[in-house]
Each structure stands twice: as structure tokens, then as C-alpha cells.
Amino acid sequence: MRYVIRVAYDGTDYCGWQVQPNGVTVQQRLQEAVRAAFGADASVTASGRTDAGVHALGQVCHLDIPNSIPGERLADALNAHLPDDIGVLASAQAREGFDANRSAKRKTYRYSLYFSSRRNPLLDRYAARTEGKCDIDALRRAGALFVGEHDFAAYCSSGSQVKTTTRRVYSVTAERRGELVDIYVCGGGFLYNMVRTMAGTMLWYSLGKLTEEDILTTLKEGRRSLVGKTMPAKGLTLMSVEYSPDPFSV
Amino acid sequence: MRYVIRVAYDGTDYCGWQVQPNGVTVQQRLQEAVRAAFGADASVTASGRTDAGVHALGQVCHLDIPNSIPGERLADALNAHLPDDIGVLASAQAREGFDANRSAKRKTYRYSLYFSSRRNPLLDRYAARTEGKCDIDALRRAGALFVGEHDFAAYCSSGSQVKTTTRRVYSVTAERRGELVDIYVCGGGFLYNMVRTMAGTMLWYSLGKLTEEDILTTLKEGRRSLVGKTMPAKGLTLMSVEYSPDPFSV
Numbered sequence: 001m002r003y004v005i006r007v008a009y010d011g012t013d014y015c016g017w018q019v020q021p022n023g024v025t026v027q028q029r030l031q032e033a034v035r036a037a038f039g040a041d042a043s044v045t046a047s048g049r050t051d052a053g054v055h056a057l058g059q060v061c062h063l064d065i066p067n068s069i070p071g072e073r074l075a076d077a078l079n080a081h082l083p084d085d086i087g088v089l090a091s092a093q094a095r096e097g098f099d100a101n102r103s104a105k106r107k108t109y110r111y112s113l114y115f116s117s118r119r120n121p122l123l124d125r126y127a128a129r130t131e132g133k134c135d136i137d138a139l140r141r142a143g144a145l146f147v148g149e150h151d152f153a154a155y156c157s158s159g160s161q162v163k164t165t166t167r168r169v170y171s172v173t174a175e176r177r178g179e180l181v182d183i184y185v186c187g188g189g190f191l192y193n194m195v196r197t198m199a200g201t202m203l204w205y206s207l208g209k210l211t212e213e214d215i216l217t218t219l220k221e222g223r224r225s226l227v228g229k230t231m232p233a234k235g236l237t238l239m240s241v242e243y244s245p246d247p248f249s250v
Numbered sequence: 251m252r253y254v255i256r257v258a259y260d261g262t263d264y265c266g267w268q269v270q271p272n273g274v275t276v277q278q279r280l281q282e283a284v285r286a287a288f289g290a291d292a293s294v295t296a297s298g299r300t301d302a303g304v305h306a307l308g309q310v311c312h313l314d315i316p317n318s319i320p321g322e323r324l325a326d327a328l329n330a331h332l333p334d335d336i337g338v339l340a341s342a343q344a345r346e347g348f349d350a351n352r353s354a355k356r357k358t359y360r361y362s363l364y365f366s367s368r369r370n371p372l373l374d375r376y377a378a379r380t381e382g383k384c385d386i387d388a389l390r391r392a393g394a395l396f397v398g399e400h401d402f403a404a405y406c407s408s409g410s411q412v413k414t415t416t417r418r419v420y421s422v423t424a425e426r427r428g429e430l431v432d433i434y435v436c437g438g439g440f441l442y443n444m445v446r447t448m449a450g451t452m453l454w455y456s457l458g459k460l461t462e463e464d465i466l467t468t469l470k471e472g473r474r475s476l477v478g479k480t481m482p483a484k485g486l487t488l489m490s491v492e493y494s495p496d497p498f499s500v
Contacts, residue, residue: 008372057372057429075368087371118325121337122258122307122487125375178427179307237372 001067002094003074004247007046007059010085012125012234016052017059026050026086030061033081038067047104047241051193053233055126058089058240060247062100092248106170106242107190111183111199112235120179127180128235130203134181136174138206143172143183145215146198153222155198156191157230165191165222172198184239193230200228251317252344253324254497257296257309260335262375262484266302267309276300276336280311283331288317297354297491301443303483305376308339308490310497312350342498356420356492357440361433361449362485370429377430378485380453384431386424388456393422393433395465396448403472405448406441407480415441415472422448434489443480450478 007030015023019031030044046061069077071093078088097103112127114120115134123129146169153165169187176182183199201218204210205228214226257280265273269281280294294313300306319327321343328338347353362377364370365384373379396419403415419437426432433449451468454460455478464476 008370010371010375055372057370079368084374085371087369089366089368089370116339118329118339119337120258120307120339121260121335122305122376124334125260126372178432182428 002062002064002096002098003071004060004062004092004094004098004100005075005078005088006090006248007061008057008087008089009055009059010125011050011053011055013085014052016054017046017049023052026056026059029083029086030063030078033078034063034065036081037077038065040066045100047100047107047238048190050238051233051236054236054238055234056238059238060100060104060241060243062094062098090248094247098243098247100241103243103247104189104241105244106186106188108184108186108239108242109190109195110237110239111185111195111231112177112237113181113183113199113203113231114179115181123179124234126234126237128232132207135206136176136181139174139181139183139202140172141212142202142205142210142215143174143185143198145212145219146172146185150219151222152191152194152219154218154224154227155194155201157193157197162191167191167194172202174202196231196233196236197227197229199235200231202228203231204228252312252314252346252348253321254310254312254342254344254348254350255325255328255338256340256498257311258307258337258339259305259309260375261300261303261305263335264302266304267296267299273302276306276309279333279336280313280328283328284313284315286331287327288315290316295350297350297357297488298440300488301483301486304486304488305484306488309488310350310354310491310493312344312348340498344497348493348497350491353493353497354439354491355494356436356438358434358436358489358492359440359445360487360489361435361445361481362427362487363431363433363449363453363481364429365431373429374484376484376487378482382457385456386426386431389424389431389433389452390422391462392452392455392460392465393424393435393448395462395469396422396435400469401472402441402444402469404468404474404477405444405451407443407447412441417441417444422452424452446481446483446486447477447479449485450481452478453481454478 034042074091075088114123149168284292324341325338399418
């Protein structure tokens with residue numbers, strides 16, 4: 001039986017999503033919870049990997065388990081065996097052919113910044129510190145340049161193997177949240193480190209280190225020398241993954 | 251020479267502010283940093299204690315050190331010897347007679363809640379989970395009842411010894427911040443557990459478990475049976491302490 005779950009995690013202490021030999025991952029902990037709850041080995045497939053240190057409020061995964069339990073009961077069955085920094089927020093039986101990775105239509109990420117000349121221990125777990133003056137309007141102007149279908153080759157960390165570096169970005173917004181500034185990026189799919197490099201580029205534009213022309217050139221010519229730095233993982237949170245129809249409202 | 255510092259800390263792993271025999275405290279770590287930086291024993295006096303697990307974005311403290319360094323340099327001198335979860339955000343030389351505790355005019359606390367049927371690992375470090383429906387307007391109506399000078403005896407945990415349980419509350423507000431709801435309470439001073447019990451009472455009113463009459467009765471007759479539960483420490487953050495004049499803008 002196939003099920004779909006929505007998962008939140010604090011990525012601070014994990015080597016990312018995907019099971020790997022050297023270090024504990026979120027996928028590993030979820031698969032261990034399945035084994036503890038149902039005595040079965042199941043592969044838990046996410047909408048996509050998240051890197052070491054990246055957080056999630058709305059990661060979506062599918063998994064097949066031999067047991068048949070009501071869909072909405074699966075969340076608590078897994079939560080009983082998960083550590084404090086991973087939690088299943090919702091669960092449902094999946095419809096035929098649902099694949100958390102291949103069926104995903106859109107993803108929304110949030111990148112959180114705080115502006116301070118000194119490290120702030122209460123903000124620093126889920127946001128990246130930056131020096132300088134915050135200019136929300138400038139962040140928004142830079143973000144608007146990314147909207148549409150573009151070749152994001154300049155925003156992809158070297159070493160990743162993908163067929164195409166063209167991606168569609170639906171929206172980029174920036175807003176204040178208490179002491180933080182949040183950049184929200186919604187797109188059909190993202191290259192490795194793309195959101196973190198977009199956030200760094202928007203920030204550098206807002207600080208006057210890059211011009212609008214520079215950013216347009218990165219999208220036309222793929223020049224990495226003109227993009228901002230790749231921001232730290234801890235500021236990034238996978239907020240939601242959209243499917244059509246919504247797998248949780250069957 | 252007397253100095254004033256503004257300190258932020260993640261209270262998760264501390265037994266509160268004040269030095270105590272059984273457990274590590276924030277005051278202890280700051281005094282250790284003074285010793286490491288200046289080779290001197292100094293008492294670091296805060297605007298007031300915070301309980302185990304309570305956080306601060308703007309705790310204010312004074313300290314006397316034998317060395318004479320420019321006021322603004324003290325912050326980084328201490329930060330070099332502090333753990334990651336405590337940080338000095340600002341420092342200055344204090345004017346004569348300044349006392350972080352006795353000179354404090356107003357304090358502002360924030361209590362953060364999230365409404366969810368399941369624990370959310372990404373929200374749970376700095377906010378308290380609650381079941382039920384969020385009603386911001388009801389939280390605000392309940393909060394307004396506390397404004398003014400009242401006998402808060404019903405909001406004071408038993409066992410504390412104070413001369414009077416009358417306190418002045420200047421404002422109580424509630425607002426959304428992303429997935430959270432924040433209650434801000436500004437007052438001239440607070441009894442032990444007062445803000446956490448006020449937050450619990452506002453929440454219970456918003457959930458229909460207490461009436462406006464109940465709350466008014468707690469303030470008139472001091473009846474503890476009519477107040478909401480004392481909310482967990484992790485949702486509470488000391489935001490700022492006000493002095494006149496501002497000790498950081500000398």
C-alpha cells in the first residue's frame with residue numbers, strides 16, 4: 001500500500017535528506033521509523049533531496065508498506081519512533097501512481113536572513129547573518145528578474161549532473177518576519193544550490209555589489225563570476241510542495 | 251569601570267539566568283567570559299532573572315571590570331569567550347549610578363505559540379504548541395484586560411516572596427509571524443511566571459475555556475483557579491529592557 005506523508009525537520013544535525021555512508025540523514029531516520037513501526041524495510045522517497053543543514057516545514061514523501069492502516073494514522077505511528085527534530089505532520093493513503101518526486105508540480109523555499117554586525121544566537125539557527133543595511137525593495141527588484149523560464153546554469157554548483165539547466169521560477173518575494181527577512185522562491189524545480197545562490201545574488205544586489213545588468217547577464221550567458229555567494233544551508237527551509245490534485249485531500 | 255551590555259541567548263540548554271550549584275546558567279557563562287578576557291572576577295547583573303529554558307533577544311546587564319577598554323569593544327572581547335548560544339550584541343561604558351536591575355523602567359516579553367495537532371520540530375524550539383483554532387482577536391481582547399495597574403497575585407507562582415503583587419502592564423498585543431502567533435507584553439515589572447500565566451490565560455479565553463468575567467475576577471480577587479495554565483518556558487523571550495536615558499546611546 002502506498003502512502004504520502006508531509007514531514008518537517010530541523011536539519012541542523014543531519015547530513016541532508018539522502019541516506020549516505022558517512023553520517024545520519026533524515027531519510028535514514030524515517031526508514032528506521034518505518035522498520036520500528038511495521039517491521040518492514042521500506043524506501044521513503046521525497047519530493048527531492050535537501051542538503052546538509054537545510055530545514056523543511058513541508059517536505060512530501062511517499063512510501064510503500066505491506067501493512068494496511070488508515071492513512072491518517074500513519075503519521076502518529078511513525079512519530080512514535082522519530083527523534084525530536086523530525087516530525088510527520090500529516091499522512092494519507094496515496095492514489096495510484098502517486099510519486100512524491102515525479103508528481104511534484106511546484107516547490108516553495110524560504111531563505112531567511114538577519115542583518116547584524118554581530119552573530120545573534122537566537123536567530124542564527126534558522127537564518128544567515130549578513131552585514132549591511134536591509135533594503136527589502138531592492139531584494140524584491142532583484143527577485144523579479146528571476147521570474148520566468150531561464151537558464152540557471154550560473155546558479156548551479158559545479159559537479160551536478162543534469163540534462164538541462166533551464167528552470168521555471170513562478171515567483172520571488174521578500175518580506176519581514178520579526179527580526180528576520182524572508183525570501184520566498186516558488187518554482188517548478190531547482191538546480192543544486194540554486195535557491196541559496198539566488199538569495200546571495202539578491203542580497204549582493206541589495207548591498208550595491210551587483211547591478212541589474214549583472215543579474216540579467218548571469219541568466220543570458222551563465223557567467224558564475226557575476227552571481228552572489230551561495231548562502232549557508234541553515235537559512236534555507238523547504239516550505240511546501242504542490243501536487244495536482246492535493247494528495248492529502250483525497 | 252562600569253559597563254552595560256545587551257545580550258541575546260538561546261535558553262534551551264541553560265538552567266536560567268542566575269548562577270546556581272546544580273547546572274550551567276547564562277550568568278555563569280558570562281562571568282567565565284569576563285574572567286577569560288580580563289583575568290578578573292566580576293559579577294554580571296541582569297535587568298532580572300530569566301527562568302530555565304527562557305530565551306532573550308535583549309537582556310541588559312551591567313558589570314564592573316578593573317581594565318579600561320573602549321565601551322564598544324567590550325562586546326567582542328566577551329564574545330571571543332562565549333559559547334555559540336550566548337552573544338553580546340552591544341556594549342558601552344555605563345554612566346555613574348547605572349544599575350541594570352534597579353534602573354530598568356520597562357520590559358517587553360514575547361510569548362510565541364503555534365497551533366497544530368502535532369508537534370512541529372522546526373517551530374518547537376522557540377514556541378509552544380497548542381491544539382485548537384487560533385483566534386487573534388480573542389487573544390487581543392483578553393490581553394486588553396491586563397493593561398493598567400492590577401494585583402497580579404493570581405498570576406504569580408506560589409513560593410515566590412515579593413513585597414507586593416501589584417504590577418503595571420503598559421500594553422499587551424498579539425500578532426502573526428509566519429507560522430507563529432506572538433503575544434507581546436510590556437510592563438514595569440513582572441512576578442515570577444507572570445507572563446507565561448498571562449499567555450496561558452489569554453489562550454484559554456481564545457479557546458472558550460475562560461470568560462472575560464473570569465479574567466476580571468482573577469485581577470480583583472486573586473483567584474488562581476480561574477487563570478489559564480502556565481505556558482512552557484521555551485515560548486518566552488525577553489525582547490528588550492528600557493532605561494531612561496538609553497545606556498547605549500551615550
